[in-house]
Amino acid sequence: MPKNVVISIDAMGGDHAPAIVIAGVQLLAKNITDGSLRFILHGDAGLIEPLLADNPDAARLSELRHTDTWVAMTDKPSQAIRRARGSSMWNAIDAVKSGEANACVSAGNTGALMVLSKVLLHMAPNAHRPVIAASWPTLRGSSVVLDVGANIECAASQLVEFAIMGEAFFTALHDQPSPSIGLLNVGTEDLKGNDVVRQADALIRSADMGLNYKGFIEGDGISFGAVDVVVTDGFTGNVALKTAEGTAKLTAEFLRQCMKKSPLTMLGALLAKSGFRELKSRLDPRKFNGGVFLGLGGVVVKSHGGTDGYGFSNALKVALNMSRSDYAARIAGNLEKLAKVLEKPEKAQAKKEGVSV
Numbered sequence: 001m002p003k004n005v006v007i008s009i010d011a012m013g014g015d016h017a018p019a020i021v022i023a024g025v026q027l028l029a030k031n032i033t034d035g036s037l038r039f040i041l042h043g044d045a046g047l048i049e050p051l052l053a054d055n056p057d058a059a060r061l062s063e064l065r066h067t068d069t070w071v072a073m074t075d076k077p078s079q080a081i082r083r084a085r086g087s088s089m090w091n092a093i094d095a096v097k098s099g100e101a102n103a104c105v106s107a108g109n110t111g112a113l114m115v116l117s118k119v120l121l122h123m124a125p126n127a128h129r130p131v132i133a134a135s136w137p138t139l140r141g142s143s144v145v146l147d148v149g150a151n152i153e154c155a156a157s158q159l160v161e162f163a164i165m166g167e168a169f170f171t172a173l174h175d176q177p178s179p180s181i182g183l184l185n186v187g188t189e190d191l192k193g194n195d196v197v198r199q200a201d202a203l204i205r206s207a208d209m210g211l212n213y214k215g216f217i218e219g220d221g222i223s224f225g226a227v228d229v230v231v232t233d234g235f236t237g238n239v240a241l242k243t244a245e246g247t248a249k250l251t252a253e254f255l256r257q258c259m260k261k262s263p264l265t266m267l268g269a270l271l272a273k274s275g276f277r278e279l280k281s282r283l284d285p286r287k288f289n290g291g292v293f294l295g296l297g298g299v300v301v302k303s304h305g306g307t308d309g310y311g312f313s314n315a316l317k318v319a320l321n322m323s324r325s326d327y328a329a330r331i332a333g334n335l336e337k338l339a340k341v342l343e344k345p346e347k348a349q350a351k352k353e354g355v356s357v
Contacts, residue, residue, distance in 0.1 A: 004036050005323045007316060008101035010092040011043030012070035013108025015306045018048050021107070023309025025062060026055035028316050037061060037320065040095055042088040044068055067091060071112045073305060080112030081119070089113060093120045096298040102323035103299035105290075105315050110302060114150060117293055117300045124328065126335035127295035131162050132234070132302070133169050134241065135288040135318075138225030142288060144170045144179075145222060147234035148241045150293070154233040156199035157342055159183065163204060164334040165294040166229040167211055172325030173318065179228035182217035184236060192216065200231075207341045209334045248283055286311035290318035294331075299323060 009025070011018045018041075025039055038061050041048060045066040052059040070088040071080050084090045089108050095101040097120045106113050118130055133146035146166045151158065163181050170179040183201055185193040190201075193216065204213050217226045219240060232240070255276075259269035269276070281287075285304070289311040293300045299322045303315035 004038070005103070005320055006038045006040060006095075006101040007319050007323070008040045008092045008095035008104045009042065009316075010070070010089045010104070010106035010108050010113075011041045011048055012088040013106040013113075013305070014303065014312075015073065015107075016308070017107060018043050019051060020307065020309045020312050022048065022051040022055050022058050024312025024316055025058040027309055027313035028320075029057040029061045032057075032061060038063070040065060040092075040101055042067055042091040042095075043070065044088075065091065071109050071116075073109050075109055075112055077109075077111040077115040080109065081115060084112065084116055090116060090120070093117055093298075093300065096300070097121055103301060103319035105301045105303060105312075105319050107303035107305050107307060107312060107315070110149075110305075113300065113302055114293060117296055117298075121296045121298040121300070124295055124297050124335070125332065126339045127161060127165070127331075129158060129161075130293045130295045131165060132291050133166055133294050134291045135173070136222060136230070136241075136244070137283060137288060138223055140225035142174075143222065143225055143228050143230055144173070145230045145232070145237055145241065146294065147232065147237050148291065149234045149238040151234040153235070154196065156196050156203055157338070159196070159200035159231055159233070160203050160207065160338055161295070161335065163200075163211060163213070163229065163231045164209065164338065165331050166231060168325075168327045168330040169292060169294055169322075170229050171330065172322050172327045174228075176228065178212045180212045180214050181229040181231065182214045182221065182227035184222070184230055184232035184240070185216035185218065188216045188218060190216075196233075203338075203341070207338055209337050211334070245285070287314060290315035292318060292322065299327075 011021045041062050041064045045064055048064055067088050071084055089106055092104045093116055096104045129151050131147040132150045133144050134148045136143045136145050144166050146162050167179055167181055183197055185197050214227050222230050259265050289304050289307050291302045301315050301319045303312050
């Protein structure tokens, strides 16, 4: 695990870049005095240099590399591939590929970032698809949910890969050696769910990978913190994520309306102001900003495109924790075990058909 970490940043990615990027770097940099962290900023020097002049801690720890091209938030992945070479996003990822940086962070176009990361960094050994992992607030603190949008349809073996990567990701963020894992399902009974989920359940149980697997959990178990790592396909995970975000906003609006309904409720709101402030803080999405593309041959963190400096600083912290962890080594052994388990049925079938393997 590296003592000194270098984070490569797409300084032009996001709805409000580069201002929020530099603000985020400043928030993290002001607490770093031992030289253990550096940043490489890729973007338009004419826009970034004045921001660095106003943020001396960010300037102290950052190296600026100019490029006058960047991937737009509206670009399709196919467009990004054709014209992304030399852009701020491409250069930020390429610094990880060359080994110059330990991780890349971007608030830019999600599809483009996913495609370019896979093109430049390739997949980790025995991993087949990148998966997006996101932190989720719960009654017990936070959990990790994956996939939340990268893979709409998944085979059972891919869900098991997600479990392996999610376990290592949670450990990297929270320094917990044996986080609990659950498969999201429509019920906790063994017979519930579709064939893919039930096959994934059987595969995890038989693969002997030392995972702290708890079986199926239902949707309400995510927010209640039933397990530390929730595994599902990207379609279901994205719907769950957007539903939770919408429910949180709806609850906040209902609460606001109720508190303004009469003088008595307004007085109650005033008396409970500190409690509401704590509630707002606990549900602040900026605290959980920073989804990671797991399964790649390098660390890439995706910040929400509409976040502010505080949110971007938390995405940088995710990159820092990942860089200082043994994530890659942790998943390598279990992915290799899974690959061997998956080979056995293929060899048995080939032997039955008289084909050498």
